[in-house]
Amino acid sequence: MGQLVRRPFDDAEYRERLRETQLRMGERGLDVLLLTDPANVYYLSGYDAYSFYTPQILIVTAESAQPVGVWREQDYRCATETTWLDDENVLLYTDDYVDAERHPMEFVADLLRDRGDAGTTVGVEMDAYYLSARAYRALHRALPEATLRDATGLVNGVRLVKSDREVDYHRHAGKIAERAMRVGVEAIDVGVRQSEAAGAVYDALLSGTAETGGDYPAIVPLMPSGRGTGSPHLTWTDEAYEAGEPVILELAGVVNRYHSPLARTMFLGEPPAEAREAAAVIVEGLEAALDAVEPGVTCEAVERAWRERIEGTRVEKESRIGYSTGIGYPPTWIERTANIRPGDETVLEENMVFHLIPGVWFDDYGIEISESFRVTGDGAETFADFPRELIVK
Amino acid sequence: MGQLVRRPFDDAEYRERLRETQLRMGERGLDVLLLTDPANVYYLSGYDAYSFYTPQILIVTAESAQPVGVWREQDYRCATETTWLDDENVLLYTDDYVDAERHPMEFVADLLRDRGDAGTTVGVEMDAYYLSARAYRALHRALPEATLRDATGLVNGVRLVKSDREVDYHRHAGKIAERAMRVGVEAIDVGVRQSEAAGAVYDALLSGTAETGGDYPAIVPLMPSGRGTGSPHLTWTDEAYEAGEPVILELAGVVNRYHSPLARTMFLGEPPAEAREAAAVIVEGLEAALDAVEPGVTCEAVERAWRERIEGTRVEKESRIGYSTGIGYPPTWIERTANIRPGDETVLEENMVFHLIPGVWFDDYGIEISESFRVTGDGAETFADFPRELIVK
Numbered sequence: 014m015g016q017l018v019r020r021p022f023d024d025a026e027y028r029e030r031l032r033e034t035q036l037r038m039g040e041r042g043l044d045v046l047l048l049t050d051p052a053n054v055y056y057l058s059g060y061d062a063y064s065f066y067t068p069q070i071l072i073v074t075a076e077s078a079q080p081v082g083v084w085r086e087q088d089y090r091c092a093t094e095t096t097w098l099d100d101e102n103v104l105l106y107t108d109d110y111v112d113a114e115r116h117p118m119e120f121v122a123d124l125l126r127d128r129g130d131a132g133t134t135v136g137v138e139m140d141a142y143y144l145s146a147r148a149y150r151a152l153h154r155a156l157p158e159a160t161l162r163d164a165t166g167l168v169n170g171v172r173l174v175k176s177d178r179e180v181d182y183h184r185h186a187g188k189i190a191e192r193a194m195r196v197g198v199e200a201i202d203v204g205v206r207q208s209e210a211a212g213a214v215y216d217a218l219l220s221g222t223a224e225t226g227g228d229y230p231a232i233v234p235l236m237p238s239g240r241g242t243g244s245p246h247l248t249w250t251d252e253a254y255e256a257g258e259p260v261i262l263e264l265a266g267v268v269n270r271y272h273s274p275l276a277r278t279m280f281l282g283e284p285p286a287e288a289r290e291a292a293a294v295i296v297e298g299l300e301a302a303l304d305a306v307e308p309g310v311t312c313e314a315v316e317r318a319w320r321e322r323i324e325g326t327r328v329e330k331e332s333r334i335g336y337s338t339g340i341g342y343p344p345t346w347i348e349r350t351a352n353i354r355p356g357d358e359t360v361l362e363e364n365m366v367f368h369l370i371p372g373v374w375f376d377d378y379g380i381e382i383s384e385s386f387r388v389t390g391d392g393a394e395t396f397a398d399f400p401r402e403l404i405v406k
Numbered sequence: 407m408g409q410l411v412r413r414p415f416d417d418a419e420y421r422e423r424l425r426e427t428q429l430r431m432g433e434r435g436l437d438v439l440l441l442t443d444p445a446n447v448y449y450l451s452g453y454d455a456y457s458f459y460t461p462q463i464l465i466v467t468a469e470s471a472q473p474v475g476v477w478r479e480q481d482y483r484c485a486t487e488t489t490w491l492d493d494e495n496v497l498l499y500t501d502d503y504v505d506a507e508r509h510p511m512e513f514v515a516d517l518l519r520d521r522g523d524a525g526t527t528v529g530v531e532m533d534a535y536y537l538s539a540r541a542y543r544a545l546h547r548a549l550p551e552a553t554l555r556d557a558t559g560l561v562n563g564v565r566l567v568k569s570d571r572e573v574d575y576h577r578h579a580g581k582i583a584e585r586a587m588r589v590g591v592e593a594i595d596v597g598v599r600q601s602e603a604a605g606a607v608y609d610a611l612l613s614g615t616a617e618t619g620g621d622y623p624a625i626v627p628l629m630p631s632g633r634g635t636g637s638p639h640l641t642w643t644d645e646a647y648e649a650g651e652p653v654i655l656e657l658a659g660v661v662n663r664y665h666s667p668l669a670r671t672m673f674l675g676e677p678p679a680e681a682r683e684a685a686a687v688i689v690e691g692l693e694a695a696l697d698a699v700e701p702g703v704t705c706e707a708v709e710r711a712w713r714e715r716i717e718g719t720r721v722e723k724e725s726r727i728g729y730s731t732g733i734g735y736p737p738t739w740i741e742r743t744a745n746i747r748p749g750d751e752t753v754l755e756e757n758m759v760f761h762l763i764p765g766v767w768f769d770d771y772g773i774e775i776s777e778s779f780r781v782t783g784d785g786a787e788t789f790a791d792f793p794r795e796l797i798v799k
Contacts, residue, residue, distance in 0.1 A: 019643065063625055064639035066535075066738035087725055087767065090637035108725040112742050139540040142459075143737070146542030147533035147558065165540065208619025212612035219605035219642075226601025226644040229626045232456055244483035246457035249612075250412065251619040332480055332501040343736035344536070345459035349505050374480065 044133035122155030136164025187396020189266030231341030437526035515548030529557025580789020582659030624734030672797035
């Protein structure tokens, strides 16, 4: 009765990821690495379930052939169904560790002590989501003889350059984003309740395409309207759209947790002339940045191409215009590695994937027109095919 | 152009929440309280945007008439649109604190120092989501003269008993859950791709009812099928449902961030006799627990009523059978206060809200049949009206 979950990668790919992680651990002098970021746990183990509200910790040691995962007892089958780990590497804490006096990190500390790893140098993702201050303190107290070092971003760095299979998932996700954007633009109209349009967008994101169903996005579709378009992270409300309003739609297609985000801005009626002008400038800047993309170029050089193109216009932008993306779990699809902003000297390599989103917010409205792309051998491959312009309806 | 976001509570209710929080701070000897859990930030400020992937900190001091919030610069308008805070209490850090060497907690430390609060006793939500170990360390280093104390759960405790308005949102959310469950049961069928059924469920959750549109749930609809029903936190896949399979559907209707979860289990074909028997036992146990609910009774007594009813059957349950719920942001709608499990001596009061979910997982399948309810003056008021039984299709 029932089938195994189909795994998105074969064991060889997981082994390669593990090897690269162990290499970087060696460079940083780490004997043990404790991962808590669900995206990093997924990347190295395949573990995929909406269970990260209780601690789950993946343990990588310098020489091991597989990571060891620690999950809550009731998530045992999630682990055996979705990961490439042998049964002996799936370890479980009981429910008396959940929202209780005991912390699962004490379980991990006991485990490291039993294995003779108590006195080693242990990397911890100090700034990862789902590694609370309490979790860190519990580890530190239960394992005082260990040297704890910050290893935030170590595995994120391994994730930065995608394999061909990962790129393939991004491509499918881009097609889903394209379709959902079409459905969204269709659904959003004067008099329509915003929450209904959001429902239609979600339906399209998950129904996916004929080839591929969609996975849930790490960030819900962001759909600010009216003056709210100046607030990029507002979600929908219960109100109906009004004539003349601007509406931003930022969403991501997702396949096997790989995100291809896409944003567009529409006006429900004739936009002010200055909004048309600003949108044209933003598209020019976006395309200048895309044109600047190729292996060997730095992230800040891509940002510079944007900035030089918009100079002298009323479009201004203080914050980053893009970031690397890939695997995402709530609260974000941002990879937290390379950012397209001044000072980021990350050198582009083939198969890095970015979301280029130069959102610009004025006093009364905002405009977002974005693309997700892969760095190719000599340029950029965008994942969605949707008109790059202000949409007027 | 555009309207203010409609605020779900008036200022008087926020003031009452603040007063109760300050009272509890006093009992614990806290001069300052730093909140990072988005649910707690929302509860005391009204701030509602999908921006919690960068740090946002609400500062409550013993005597202040409003909290002070610290957000990322580009979220300024999210704060002014959604909170009851005066402009002077909305403070912003620039983008060079985002995924960078500097941490927003250093900004908070500077602020406390400027206000003369550096040497005080500061409560920190050590085990909250979105308070990373690095954030805590940055605060500790930048404010060495402060006494930092763990204040995890302080505001969660204030949230435990709902106001009549909050209950009203739970009721509307329950109606949405009921409708989405109906849509889900309709959509799930042999040969249907799981992701398509998930799309239909999401559409129903957000489209809501004639009176109320739906907000996004903190946990995506959990829809394990086949052997996966033994893994409660699996989401959907790309596969089609198969004849004879069990399917669990656990979802929550959400209004103004208030969650009313609901779970049911269906079989696509004739279930094994033992599954029918187990479901009947679970429903009996669930109803025994509901019957035990009234003000003055403890959480563990409610669990005992369940356990005594199922004794002597093959249904066993190690983990908690329920938890308080209310406001939720990813990754959870669990309030992390009272749990319906042995050892939890929380005394029920009128207007506490729980999700009672005695999920039971066997080797080949699992069964979940749940209810969300409010403690009334003399019993329990459930929020959804959906047949409490194994669904056979």
